[in-house]
Amino acid sequence: MAPKEYNASSLRSTKGLEHVRLRPGMYIGSTDTTGLHHLVWEAVDNAVDEANEGYGKHIYITINSDGSITIQDEGRGVPYDYNAKEKKYGFELVYLTLNAGGKFDDQNYKAAGGLHGVGASVITALSEWIEIHSYREGIDHYMTIYYGGTKATKLFEKPSNEKRGTKITFLPDKKIFSDTKFDYNRIANRIDDAACLTKGVTFHLKDERTGRKQDFCYSDGLVEYFKKHTEGRTELAEIVRFEGIDNEIKAEVAFQYFKGDYAEKIYSFANGVRTTEGGHHVAGFKKALTIAFNNFASNHNLIKKNQKLEGDDIREGMTCIISCTVPENKLQFEGQTKSKLGTKEAAPAVENIVETRLSYYLEEHAQFAETIIKKTLEAMSVRQKTKDVRDAERKKIATGAKGSMSLSGKLSPASSKSYSENELFIVEGDSAGGSAKKCRDREHQAILPLRGKPKNVTSTTNDEDILDNKELYTLISTIGAGFNDDFNIKNIRYGKIIIMTDADDDGSHIQNLLLSFFYTHMRQLILNGHIYIACPPLYLCAKGSNEIYCWDDKELDEARKKLGNGYRISRYKGLGEMDASQLGKTTMNKATRRLIQVKIDDEDECTDKVDLFLGNDAERRKEWISTRIDFKGEKDHLMEVKDEK
Numbered sequence: 329m330a331p332k333e334y335n336a337s338s339l340r341s342t343k344g345l346e347h348v349r350l351r352p353g354m355y356i357g358s359t360d361t362t363g364l365h366h367l368v369w370e371a372v373d374n375a376v377d378e379a380n381e382g383y384g385k386h387i388y389i390t391i392n393s394d395g396s397i398t399i400q401d402e403g404r405g406v407p408y409d410y411n412a413k414e415k416k417y418g419f420e421l422v423y424l425t426l427n428a429g430g431k432f433d434d435q436n437y438k439a440a441g442g443l444h445g446v447g448a449s450v451i452t453a454l455s456e457w458i459e460i461h462s463y464r465e466g467i468d469h470y471m472t473i474y475y476g477g478t479k480a481t482k483l484f485e486k487p488s489n490e491k492r493g494t495k496i497t498f499l500p501d502k503k504i505f506s507d508t509k510f511d512y513n514r515i516a517n518r519i520d521d522a523a524c525l526t527k528g529v530t531f532h533l534k535d536e537r538t539g540r541k542q543d544f545c546y547s548d549g550l551v552e553y554f555k556k557h558t559e560g561r562t563e564l565a566e567i568v569r570f571e572g573i574d575n576e577i578k579a580e581v582a583f584q585y586f587k588g589d590y591a592e593k594i595y596s597f598a599n600g601v602r603t604t605e606g607g608h609h610v611a612g613f614k615k616a617l618t619i620a621f622n623n624f625a626s627n628h629n630l631i632k633k634n635q636k637l638e639g640d641d642i643r644e645g646m647t648c649i650i651s652c653t654v655p656e657n658k659l660q661f662e663g664q665t666k667s668k669l670g671t672k673e674a675a676p677a678v679e680n681i682v683e684t685r686l687s688y689y690l691e692e693h694a695q696f697a698e699t700i701i702k703k704t705l706e707a708m709s710v711r712q713k714t715k716d717v718r719d720a721e722r723k724k725i726a727t728g729a730k731g732s733m734s735l736s737g738k739l740s741p742a743s744s745k746s747y748s749e750n751e752l753f754i755v756e757g758d759s760a761g762g763s764a765k766k767c768r769d770r771e772h773q774a775i776l777p778l779r780g781k782p783k784n785v786t787s788t789t790n791d792e793d794i795l796d797n798k799e800l801y802t803l804i805s806t807i808g809a810g811f812n813d814d815f816n817i818k819n820i821r822y823g824k825i826i827i828m829t830d831a832d833d834d835g836s837h838i839q840n841l842l843l844s845f846f847y848t849h850m851r852q853l854i855l856n857g858h859i860y861i862a863c864p865p866l867y868l869c870a871k872g873s874n875e876i877y878c879w880d881d882k883e884l885d886e887a888r889k890k891l892g893n894g895y896r897i898s899r900y901k902g903l904g905e906m907d908a909s910q911l912g913k914t915t916m917n918k919a920t921r922r923l924i925q926v927k928i929d930d931e932d933e934c935t936d937k938v939d940l941f942l943g944n945d946a947e948r949r950k951e952w953i954s955t956r957i958d959f960k961g962e963k964d965h966l967m968e969v970k971d972e973k
Contacts, residue, residue, distance in 0.1 A: 345424065345425075345426055345449055345452065345453040345476070345477045347426070348426065348449070348450050348453035348454065349453050349454065349476050349504065352453075352454055352504055355450045356450060356454070359504055359505050359506060360505070360506050360507060361505075361506075361507045361509075361511065361514075362927075362929055363505065364500055364505050364507060364508060364510070365510070365511065365514055365515065365518075367450070367451050367454060367455075367498070367500065368389075368397060368399070368510070368515060368518075369518060369601075370448070370450065370451060371399040371448075371451060371496060371498075372387070372389065372399060372518070372519065372522060373600070373601060374401075374448065374494075375387045375399055375400075375401035375403065375494070376522055376526055376529075376600050377600075378401050378402070378403025378404065378494075379401065379402075379403070379526055379529045380526060380599075380600065381403075383401075383402060383403040383404050383492070384401055384402025384403050384492075384493065384529070385402065385528060385529055385530060386401075386402055386529070386530050386531075386532065387399070387400070387401050387402075387529060387530070387531050387532070388400040388401075388531075388532045388534075389515065389519060389531065389532065389533045389534070390533075390534045390535075390536060391510045391512065391515070391534070391535045391536060391537060392497070392536050393536040393537055394499070395499060395500075395508060395509070395510075396497050396498060396499040397497065397498065397510055398495060398496070398497040399495070399496055400493060400494070400495035400496075401493050401494055401495075402491070402492060402493045403492065403493055403494055404464070404492060404493075405462040405463050405464040405469075405492050405493055405494050406418055406419060406422050406423075406460065406462040406469075406494050407422075407462075408462050408464070408469040408483060408485075417483060418462075419460060419462070419469075419471050419483060420480075422448050422449070423448050423449060423451075423452045423458065423460060423471075423473060423477075424449065424452060424473065424477055424480065425449055426449050426450075426453075448496075449477075451496070451498055452473055452476070452477040452498075453476050453477050454476065454500065454501055454504050454505075455476065455498040455499055455500055455501055456474070456475065456476075456499045456500070456501045456502070457472060457473065457474045457475070457498065457499055458472070458473050458496060458497070458498040458499075459471075459472045459473075459496065459497045459498070460472075460473070460494070460495075460496050461494070461495040461496070462493075462494055463488050463490035463491065463492050463493045463494070463495075464492060466487060466488060466491075467485050467486070467487065467488060468485060468486050468487070468488035468490065469483060469484070469485045470483075470484050470485070470486075471483045471484065476501060476504075512533075512535045512538070512540060514929070515533065516533055516542060516544075517930070517933060518602075519531045519533055519544050520544050520556075521553075521597075521602050522544075522600060523544035523545055523546055523549075524546050524549045524550065524552060524553035524556075525549055525550070525553070525597055525600045525651055526549070526600060527546060527547060527548070527549045528545070528547060529545065530543055530544070530545040531543065531544040531545070550569075550580055550582055550649060550651055551567070551569065551582060553595075553649060554567065554582045554584070554647075554649050557593075557595065557647065557649070557936060558584060558586070558647050559948070560945055560947065560948030560951065561586045561587075561589060561945070561948075562586060562587040562588065563584065563585075563586060563587070564584075564585040564586055564587045564645065564699065564703070565584065565585050565696050565699055565700065566584070566696065567582055567583070567584045568581075568582070568583055568584065568686070568689060568696075569581065569582040569583075570681075570682075570685040570686070570689070571681075572681035572684070572685060573681070574676075574677040574678075574680045574681050575673055575676070575677045576655045576658070577652065577653065577654050577655070577658070577671075577673060577674055577677035577678070578652070578653040579609065579613075579650065579651070579652050579653075579677065579678045579681045579682070580650075580651045580652075581613060581648065581649070581650050581651075581678075581681075581682060582648070582649050583646055583647065583648035583649070584646070584647055584648075585645050585646050585647075585699075585700060585703070586645055586647065587645075588944070589645045589647075590644055590645055590707075591644075591645070591935070591939075592640070592643040592644060592645075592646055593646070593647040593648070593935060593936075594606065594610060594613075594643075594647075594648045594649075594650065595647075595648070595649045595650070596609060596610050596649075596650045596651075596652075596669075597649075597650065597651045597652065598652050598653075598654060598659070598661070598669040598671075598674075599652075599653055599654060599659060600651075601661075602930075603661075603667060603668055603669050604667045604668075604930060604931055605662075605667040605668035606668060606669070607662070607668040607669025607670060607671075607674065608669055608670070608671055608672055608673075608674040608675040608678075609650055609652040609669050609671075609674040609675070609678045610650060610669075611675050612674060612675040612676060612677065612678030612679035612682070613648070613650050613678050613679070613682050614639055614643070615639075615675075615679050616678065616679040616680075616681075616682035616683035616686065617639065617642060617643065617682065617686065618637065618638075618639040618642060619679075619683055620682070620683050620686040620687045620690060621637055621642050621690070621697070621700065621701060621704070622636055622637050623687065624687070624690045624691070624697050624701070625637060625697075625701050628694075628697075628698075630698065630701050631701070631705070637701065637704050637705075637708070638704075638708060641704045641707040641708045641711065642700070642704050644703070644704070644707045645703065650678070652669065652674055652678060654669075654671050654673075654674060658671050658673055659671055738761070738776060738777050738779075738802070739774060739775070739776050739802070739806055740765045740768070740774060740775040740776075741774045742770070742771060742772050742773055742774040742822075743770055743771050744771045744772050746772075747820065747821045747822060747823065748823040749772050749823055750772050750773070750774065750821060750822045750823060750824075751772060751773045751774065751822055751823065751824040751825075751826055752774045752776060752806065752807070752821075752822040752824070752825045752826065753768070753773060753774065753775050753776065753826050753828050753862070753916070754776050754778060754803070754825065754826065754827050754828065754842065755775060755776065755777045755778065755828045755829075755903070756777075756778055756828065756829040756830055756834075756835055756838055756903065757777060757778070757779075757830075757902075757903070757904060758777050758779060759903075759904040760777070760828070760830075760902070760903035760904050760911070761775055761776075761777025761778075762777075763903070763904070763906065763907065763908040763911045764777075764828070764903075764908075764911060764916065766908035766912075767908040767909060767911055767912025767913075767916060768912070768916060769916075769918075773916065774806075774822070776802070776803070776806055778799055778838065779799070780799060781799075781834075781837065781838055781841060782797060782799040782800050782803070782838070782841050782842060782845060783797040783799070783800060783841075784841055784844070784942055785797070785800065785844075785845060785848065785849065786844045786845075786848050786938060786939070786942040786943055787939075787942075787943050787944045791811075791812060794811065794812075794849065800845065803845075804850075806821070807820055807821060807822065807825065807850070807853075808820060808821040809821075809850070809853075811849045811850050812849050815849075815850055815852060817852045817853075817856055820853070820858065822858070823858065824858060824860050824923075825846075825853060825858050825859055825860065826860045826861070826862050826923065827839055827842050827843070827859070827860070827861050827862065828861075828862035828864070828903065828915065829862075829903070830901065830902040830903055830904075831864065831866060831900070831901065831902070832901055832902065835902075839861065840941075840942070841942075843859070843926065844938055844942045846859055847928075847934065847938055848938065854926055854927070854928055855928065857925060857927070859925070859926040860923045860924060860925050860926065861923070861924040861926065862915050862916075862921070862923060863879060863915070863921070863922040863923065863924060864900060864903060864906070864911070864914060864915045865877040865878055865879050865900060865914050865915075866878060866879060866880065866884075866899065866900060867883075867884045867887075867897055867898065867899055867900065868897070868898040868900070868910075869884060869887035869888060869891060869895055869896075869897050870891075870895060870896055870897075870898070871891040871892070871894055871895040871896070874891060876890065876891065877913075877914050879922065884897070903915075940952055
């Protein structure tokens, strides 16, 4: 059957854009830097959809010097002609109408990652302006839309040498976003994902602000992507890879086990979009893996009668990548940000594909199967042996927390039992801790001084190793929610847990060790927005009784100008250089302080980088630093920080 003609008649609409500007979080998740970059993902996903339909081998992404960004593809171009049914032109439907586009019809896109027409119009709604060029039949059809889609120029056209494609350039609206600066590294990481899953298509990224540029292209996408995310690790067994189609849903899977690695890492994608929260395709894979290994173990008498291998133990030390392609008429994402695949049919489809192929694979590779089953049985044995120890330690922690604070005698608790309003300050050093105790709000602020650096437990899986460290033991007891498998977010005693360290190398090291500990062993604290970093000022600029605290050099310059000649400057290198009054006024008083909230932008990427920088593999860390770090000032984005004020 010949493909259906793709023109303006293929597009349908429902309603306008005003609601997007009123409630942007409903469409892009947030109005911080995460939401800002979500606009880029929408545009890139649309370009990828065109490439996956066979239209074009190049996609161009350019961060422009004026703060705007351009995305250009070699697709079919946006239909510009008149749609008699909708009584609108193609550009109006795509860029000025919510829930309009060509993805409602599965004859236009068989498997797309775009948001069914929401993405393009949301970009328009949340930008100061957007310029659209559609190259079709040797003609450049173009239009500029201003002020969040409230004002549009006429549709112009002129001859063009471009054969076909769409190019959009947009400038995010400063009235909507708290930060409108595009992050090169974040975009590069996302494009690298897209390139790995779009075989043979080259993505060209350029930053006109710095001159930095990169090309991304993979001829054997998934395997290359897998090797990239497992480099430097010691293999326990070979890579297992297979693909198949079930109920029109295609799944491609690659997984491998590694020595000395106890974490489970699953990178999942649906129609080329990273699903950081997993979804039904991941659930189907996990179920199939458990069934296949249990069947093999039972059939070959490798486990006792009625014994079952637990899925968590089977997946211990495994890294897996799942790429699922769902037909457009079945595709569902949970939430507008597409972080979780909601297509229920994906679970049985992936389960059937994986169970069938893995069962054959295990029979043909018995040594591999026996190695993994032996590892699984060892993991189950360790888990059973540590259960009693963990229960005993949990009772010790609870008893110590409720008693006389004999654990350390250092905690100055808050008097209020309104835990959501309470704050725990983790303070570097007894000196600063003493000052913090004097100036705190005794009702809602607790102070826990650290006498030394906490242990690096990023790669630790043994609970006793963590509890043997006095600083971490005290911290776990004070927070009151347990750790690792026993962590329960409902039991935390503080709405905010605030890390307060000196502005020097030791302070940064302590800060990173604590963040790594929370991320590895109490991650829900970060995911639920409970972890903060205190921001003490770097300078005090004073003249007579007029004092101005400054948090950076720019603020210091402004203070100098404001005070005029005769000012004096104090540089605070540590918390102990401020007296209690100054510390309270600048760093602890809710009305005047500055806090940074720690957030996770990409959990998979964050896990990889925490393992890289704080894990046991020194050679991998050395290689990464020597070949990838940008000494010009750009830095990889691991955990996002957001100013509270």
